Amino acid sequence: MDGLLDLNITTLYLALKRLNEHRYVSMYYSDAEAARERSRIYYRLEPAAGEYRQRLGEEYEQVTLGVRRFLEFGRS
Numbered sequence: 001m002d003g004l005l006d007l008n009i010t011t012l013y014l015a016l017k018r019l020n021e022h023r024y025v026s027m028y029y030s031d032a033e034a035a036r037e038r039s040r041i042y043y044r045l046e047p048a049a050g051e052y053r054q055r056l057g058e059e060y061e062q063v064t065l066g067v068r069r070f071l072e073f074g075r076s
Contacts, residue, residue, distance in 0.1 A: 016043055024049040 019025040023046060030040045 019049070022048075022052075024052050 016025060016027070020027055020043075026044050026046055028042055028044075030042060
């Protein structure tokens with residue numbers, strides 16, 4: 001993303017944990033098939049995630065509009 005968003009791994013996993021707690025994401029573990037392989041965690045978006053994303057998008061648009069109006073107010 002051209003360096004616009006730089007997440008460290010801890011932040012990412014904390015976000016996934018929170019999304020899982022709210023049931024927007026489900027997670028499951030896979031067992032390693034070979035001794036040298038590590039177990040993996042897989043995440044899946046749940047249907048509620050779409051509704052949550054929609055709400056966040058609407059909130060974002062409202063905040064963005066408010067900031068734009070504020071910045072334009074100083075120019076007039």
